[in-house]
Amino acid sequence: MDSNWLTALFPLLGVGMSFILLKRIFKGRLSRGVGFILNAILTEKSRIGIQHTFGHILTSAVTVAMGGSVGLEAPIVATGSAIGSNTARDLRLSHRDTTLLLACGAASGIAAVFNSPIAGIIFALEVLLLDFNIPFFIPLLISTATATVVSQVLYAEKFFVYNIVAWDISSIPFYILLGIGCGLVSVYTTNIVEKIEGRFSKMPLNTRTWLKGGLPLCLLIFIIPPLYGEGYSLVTALLNGQTTPLTSHSILNQLGNTHIAVIGMCVLIILFKSVSAALTVGAGGNGGVFAPSLVIGGVSGFIFSYIVNLTPYFDIKSPNFIVAGMAGVLAGVMHAPLTAIFLLAEITGGYTLFIPLM
Incomplete structure (x- = not known):
């Protein structure tokens, strides 16, 4: 049981490191979760602050690496969305195209972390792209396929490995x-x-x-x-x-x-x-x-x-x-x-x- 206490302290330290980054580096301006992405699409013309392109990588890494009881998926989606949004802003794209690039970034995040391009596309269509058009599908397909290939090259290990059993x-x-x-x-x-x-x-x-x-x-x-x-x-x-x-x-x-x-x-x-x-x-x-x-x-x-x-x-x-x-x-x-x-x-x-x- 003594080792349990030591293990239990790691998440406290990890959360503390993330807390310091949030407070000292990002001054509390780093929104967490997926909700703020929807808010950006609906009220901010799909514009997401540049701090989100790297802030989630740092804070989520120390949180999860030290045993925090959460997942990396939401921070990865937020990072991908921010990269897409800021790329569109630099290219001075329209609101529609900015939203599409944002969704491509989010879908790529899901595709990369789970090696699941189809799920990434459907996530973008089901959660983020409330006003879906058929032309959106091709950019989503290209971005998720690319993300999956890169992920497989760099880290090919599967999430869950087990023998599939036929259902009756x-x-x-x-x-x-x-x-x-x-x-x-x-x-x-x-x-x-x-x-x-x-x-x-x-x-x-x-x-x-x-x-x-x-x-x-x-x-x-x-x-x-x-x-x-x-x-x-x-x-x-x-x-x-x-x-x-x-x-x-x-x-x-x-x-x-x-x-x-x-x-x-x-x-x-x-x-x-x-x-x-x-x-x-x-x-x-x-x-x-x-x-x-x-x-x-x-x-x-x-x-x-x-x-x-x-x-x-x-x-x-x-x-x-x-x-x-x-x-x-x-x-x-x-x-x-x-x-x-x-x-x-x-x-x-x-x-x-x-x-x-x-």
């Missing part, structure tokens, strides 16, 4: 039940994040705010170690049938790898991953809920299949339900079902699961 029609009722559950989980996740971040947004960016968010974050990670970092390694372990990472070094470790310990830790992760993500951002860190949503969804799908398979009457394929859970919660939190479907199909290589994902 008898499992459809279970996918429907999981979808309903994921909807409820996504509502809970969204409400928790909005309430906590809303409360912190009213506080000044100072040391007291950092400690108010950072110390509870440390405590949560000490009690529930899987909350440390993005959480993708946990999802990969679950996809490959490994449950030991759930309970090792946790408060439930003494129970061993029992059914009670596994189910209990899954419930704790579902309840508190959103809390830890919101505390990370509220305390001064930089990151988004994209990765937490995927992790919460993956754990939700796992616990659902785990409980069903404890009964002597059913035997459903756990990896398939983990992937479906990831898509379900991400779709609910981001209000982007098509993005979730294509993203999970691409990053898991699970096009055979296309119908269940829908």
Whole structure:
């Protein structure tokens, strides 16, 4: 348990470093999340400040590298959007073309980080380009394809590696039940994040705010170690049938790898991953809920299949339900079902699961 305290302190330090950068270097002028991009499109003629072209790289890197309970996706989208917007401004392009370049940057970010060009295009169309025109498609296609190739050349490792299992029609009722559950989980996740971040947004960016968010974050990670970092390694372990990472070094470790310990830790992760993500951002860190949503969804799908398979009457394929859970919660939190479907199909290589994902 002593090592747990040391591990739990790393996120506090990472958030503190991000906090210093936000306060001293960027003077609090670095908007976080994806919402400010939509605001720029709707009210600022798609103009995003130049500080966003490099600020998110610095602050999110120290936040996530030190174990902050958020993902890099939102900062990457923000960086890509800012690069596109500022390039358009330098070229003195129209509002329409500026919006298109902004969307190309955002789509390229998604495509590069997940090696998923189709999901990047759909994200731009579904979330950012509210007034879509057919000519927009070609620039989006070129930018996401280029970003994916560059990403593959520089970093070819896949996010999730597991053996795809064919789904059968008898499992459809279970996918429907999981979808309903994921909807409820996504509502809970969204409400928790909005309430906590809303409360912190009213506080000044100072040391007291950092400690108010950072110390509870440390405590949560000490009690529930899987909350440390993005959480993708946990999802990969679950996809490959490994449950030991759930309970090792946790408060439930003494129970061993029992059914009670596994189910209990899954419930704790579902309840508190959103809390830890919101505390990370509220305390001064930089990151988004994209990765937490995927992790919460993956754990939700796992616990659902785990409980069903404890009964002597059913035997459903756990990896398939983990992937479906990831898509379900991400779709609910981001209000982007098509993005979730294509993203999970691409990053898991699970096009055979296309119908269940829908």
